[in-house]
Amino acid sequence: MGIQNPTDEKIKEVLHTSKRIAVVGLSGNPDRTSYMVSEAMQNAGYTIIPVNPTVNEVLGEKAVASLKEIDGEVDIVNVFRRSEFLPEVARDTVEIGAKTFWAQLGVANQEAYDYLKDNGVETIMDRCIKVEHAKFK
Template identity: 50%
Template sequence: MLLQANPDDQNIKKLLTEVKTIAVVGLSPKPERDSNQVARYLKESGYTIVPVNPKENEILGEKCYASLLDIPFEIDMVDVFRKSEFVPQVVEDTLKTKAKALWLQLGVSHFDAGEKARKNGLIVIQNSCLMVDHKRLF
C-alpha cells in the first residue's frame, strides 16, 4: 500500500506558521541524536517544545512528560521519533489531545494509523524531517 501524499509545501508552510507548541515524542537527551538536534533547532526557531520521554525528567531545559496524555496544556503538533510500529498508539494519544497535526519523522510511517488520524481531522505528514522542511520553506 502506498502512503497518502503529504500536504504540499504551501500547506506545510501555513501549518508551521500557525503551530506554536510541539510535543516531541521520543526526544532523546543525547545531543548527537536526530531527535535532540531537531528539537533544539525548533526551540531556537521560536517554537515551544514539549519533550515526551518516560525515562527523563528534563531535556533541553524543558520538563519531560511520560506520555502525550500527561501534558497538562494544549499542544499544536506532535512530532514523532519512534519506530513505525509505535505510531498507532501515538495516534490514539494524539487524538485525545487538541493537537491539529501529526508529524512522523524521516523513516517513520504507518498507513492505517495515518489514515485514522486524517479521518479524525489531523493534518498528517509522514516520513519527512521537520527540521529539513522548515529550513527549506523558511
C-alpha cells in the same frame, strides 16, 4: 489509498501557525537526531515539550511520560519512534486534540495515517520538520 503528505504550501502554513511541539521519543542525548532537530526548532522559536518516560528534562524543558500528561494545547506532535508505534501515538494525538501529527524522516504507518485522517488531524509522515522549516524561513 496510500500516505499522501500535504502540499508544501500547507506544510508552510502549519509551521508558521504552530507554536507548541510535543516531541515523542525526544532523547536527552545531544548526539541523537531527535535532540538536534528539537534544539533547532526550539532555537527557531517553538516551545518544545519532551515526551519520554525515561528522562526528566531535555533542552531545559520538563519531560512528560505521555502526551496525555501535557497541560494546554499542542499544535504539532512530532514523533521520533519506530513506525510500528505510530498507531498508539496517533490515538493519543487525537485524544489530546493536537492539530498536526508529524512523523520524522523514515517513519510512516498506514494504519496510523488512516486513523488520523478519519479524525481530522493534519498528517505528515516521512519528512524532517527541521528540513521543512528551513525551506520556508
